[in-house]
Amino acid sequence: MQRLHTSTIKEHIGEQVKIAGFVQTIRDQGNIKFLLIRDITGVIQVVVTKHHADALATAKTLTHESVVEITGIAKEEKQAPGGFEIEAENIVVLSLADPELPIPITTKGQQGETEQSIRLDWRWIDLRKPEGALTFKVWTELEASLREYWTKNEYVEIHSPKLISTASESGAEVFEVKYFDRKAYLAQSPQFYKQMAMAAGFEKVFEVGPVFRAEPSFTSRHATEFTGYDAEISYIESYADVMEEEEKAIQFAIQRIKDKFGDEIKKIFDRDVIVPSLPFPRLSMKEVKSILAERGISGDKDGDLSPEEERKTGEYVKEKFGHEFIFVTEYPVSVRPFYHMRDEKNATLTKSFDLLWNGLEITTGAQREHRYDVLVKQAKEKGMNTESLHFYLNFFKYGCPPHGGFGMGPNRMIMKLLGVDNVRDAMFVYRGVKRLEP
């Protein structure tokens, strides 16, 4: 007999059905036992009575979170959660759980919620709560719809190497690998290789893969390894072309997520999915700094936005434009890498942008400098070792179209979509300075 998902039982009233899942609760009423069985689609009540003595005997051996396969008759039952139940005829124990669960399976904010670091130790048990699977179903949809946008628009997918010969963008915060008789490093981003694809004439590419940051950072927004979404396009006129591509892709993905998971996200995360209108608002860094100053928030005048400034910018944008997103443009040269193209009219500014979602940076993008001589000059100015960058600089020596692109962080997008306040809960398995397990 084919196993059915618990969500489909209501279509089989009066029939014999087979389900399988985790034993979420066991309620004992003498010679009747009520089980709540959980699978990826939800939960269903199973009633076990003395009419099926073997099943009842097996039910008595069960522990919480054991995995069982149950055959029985599907019935309507007003008292049962969801209005249906299965009267068990046979129970097979597929996996008996240790009766001492290391952590309870509690929903966010519920009484008795376990401290995060302990939940992370037992991540796979923590993920059994309703938020767990939904988070990654939404992630799956987010990625699938961005990819659909890209493949429909004839982007080519690349998988660039994560083992590289030289500490890439800045030299700092890079992990060192023992590579046979020499050293290698873990890529901090696929930046150089997306650009290599432009020099190869691929015109439009995307990449999804891990990025590594040896940053001794303990904030709720950072991890030492996380997934990056990256795109790069050739023959742009300006970085505005890049922003347009990005906002269209994001709108497409959020619309899909709302259609498919909007109700469930509302129910489980108490969060409305809002599809952003196009175009997203745009403000230059100078404008943002002056707006913040007017509101009494003073940060580093010529620097980047602090997390506090990002939040306040998000609040302003929501008030002013009724929008969750803002492109902040024209970052000063001082806070951008050497390969960002500079503004001809003001050499202290780059042709670059960040995208903030509800006050959190989720993207950095720019037009890249594709002119060999200018690029070498900018690298030297930033104190880069042009010798070790040789292989990268060569990409621009034998013909390379003008191009630009962006990197986007899905962990942070999941945080904003679901209202999760710590990145550690928005990734499958978190990695930090003190955490390499599970």
Next chain:
Amino acid sequence: MQRLHTSTIKEHIGEQVKIAGFVQTIRDQGNIKFLLIRDITGVIQVVVTKHHADALATAKTLTHESVVEITGIAKEEKQAPGGFEIEAENIVVLSLADPELPIPITTKGQQGETEQSIRLDWRWIDLRKPEGALTFKVWTELEASLREYWTKNEYVEIHSPKLISTASESGAEVFEVKYFDRKAYLAQSPQFYKQMAMAAGFEKVFEVGPVFRAEPSFTSRHATEFTGYDAEISYIESYADVMEEEEKAIQFAIQRIKDKFGDEIKKIFDRDVIVPSLPFPRLSMKEVKSILAERGISGDKDGDLSPEEERKTGEYVKEKFGHEFIFVTEYPVSVRPFYHMRDEKNATLTKSFDLLWNGLEITTGAQREHRYDVLVKQAKEKGMNTESLHFYLNFFKYGCPPHGGFGMGPNRMIMKLLGVDNVRDAMFVYRGVKRLEP
């Protein structure tokens, strides 16, 4: 004016058009120059005459592989490759290539083809040949269609960590990373984490990501870093359920590739894309060994298949079944990792399989041992350090459904799809013992 792709010029005869691309050839006939301009969709001839003196002056400065933007009138021209050309009115040089190209851009087998290791040094230039972009368009389609199969069938996508605390499956051939004040290792596969997802109740998952092998291997089939496609499903009855899922996904993907790129693959790689029929043939390892013995090919009697044996098996399957694929099943315990489930009827065999495509292994799969006690016993028998496997073994202690899955190598699939005989040409950027650049 909007830039057009060269492939669409034929729809704009008589109109003023703008194109952009690489200068593939320059042919000089006194005061007339013929350029061949290449973009991602193909090439088009551009004629530059003295009627447009500025354009002609610019054309005279051009070097091979420079990147240009050209505006002009689209015309029919029987003499031109493809039957169309553009009469240039204006030429803008976007990127002037160094006149000394380090390697010529030659097609496979063409006279003057450069030695592979030198081509790999200049990978982005090598990728400008017709095989280059097509290889990765096909890869993009392969991955997109496998993903479509998975997401339609409600698999959840995971991105598991590549930085792990313990040398995973075997302890050998693993890269060591300096991780703050301790050591980490690079994951050889997402195996443990796919299984963690099963213990979390995700039921069906897939992952696409890099895998790392510190193998000092110099064959045409190996790399130290490559992309892995992985899937894992719960509540299977046997590993046959896993094979069925895999063959359906592969058939779906190859059909898509044939529909979309079959003609181009034929033209450029001289290769027919053959959509495999279902089910794929299946033979046990014992059967394969006995067939090979009958044909006078003797390998290790109780061991794995050697590359030679794989090739001969592929030939047999083609002859006997007219099929390019074969599932080889029931591998001996000695050649399989500790976590493969063993056959109840014959404890020397595992419930496992490999998939060969035209005589090359592209997949390893199995039902996994999900019973904690049995798993610990098997790990110990294989001489594993169960202490360092603690975090993994715990996945099976608190309820875990029976499950199985497979890992699949897209590089090798691309080799077989396109008839590429070296994996180094079937990946974007190759990594080997002696190669960390570009």
